[in-house]
Amino acid sequence: MEYRKFGDTYIVRMDPGEEILTQLKVFAEQEGVKLASVTALGAVKDFTVGVFDTGAKVYKSNRFQGVYEIVSLVGTINTMNDAFYCHLHMCAADQEGHAFGGHLNEAVISATCELVVTCLPGRTDRVFSDEVGLNLISF
Template sequence: MEYRKFGDTIVLRLEVGEEIAESLAALCEKEKLELCQVSGLGAAGQITVGVFDTEKKEYFSREYQGDFEIGSLTGNITRKEGKPYLHLHLVFGNPRQNVCVAGHLNRAVISATAELFVRVLPGSVGRRMDDEVGLNLFQFSQDS
């Protein structure tokens, strides 16, 4: 992972074999990031994405292996219980198959490169479990 700061934005490049979520979490710890907007693109060979089943209140994940272009990585970074909380979604596909897949990013191992922009916002937002919805939602309070 290599990155440079430009004002309120961190421009980040991931190398072959690096994993997106792990790398972003490490960046958060190193730079003490509390609240960020994330966007990016790249190429990955191993991807796990999920979709949330609102009736069962659980994620169902699927793993993919092959040559994939990341057409869009978007999301946010907050904190939950003092640790980085990544909420990322990914759209990826294989142009030879003319198919795209989207979902909640669990894991993506870079196969060529990834170029990410992490916009750092002032302040902090926490997370709290909402039992009715079954998800960790934004918590806008002093103790987040």
């Protein structure tokens, strides 16, 4: 992973074999990023995304392996109990154009991943909501 800062925005390049969430945590902790918006594109070879069942309050995860292009990756960096917290959703398409997506649990880069991380002033934290079953942004 390499990155460079331009004003309040970082351009981050991740390399083959790196895992997106792991590297994003390393980056955020090194740079002291506490609140940011994240967008990205690239290529992955192994990823797991989930869809939240609001009735059962659990995620159903799906794992995909093969040749995939990241069509969209969006989300936020903030904190939970003052520690790094990241909430990303990703959609990736196979060679036939079939797209698969959801809440990002894990994604291993096959070629590259180019991220734009826009830092925001201030902080938000996360708090678990029993009612919803998720870690919600708390102001």
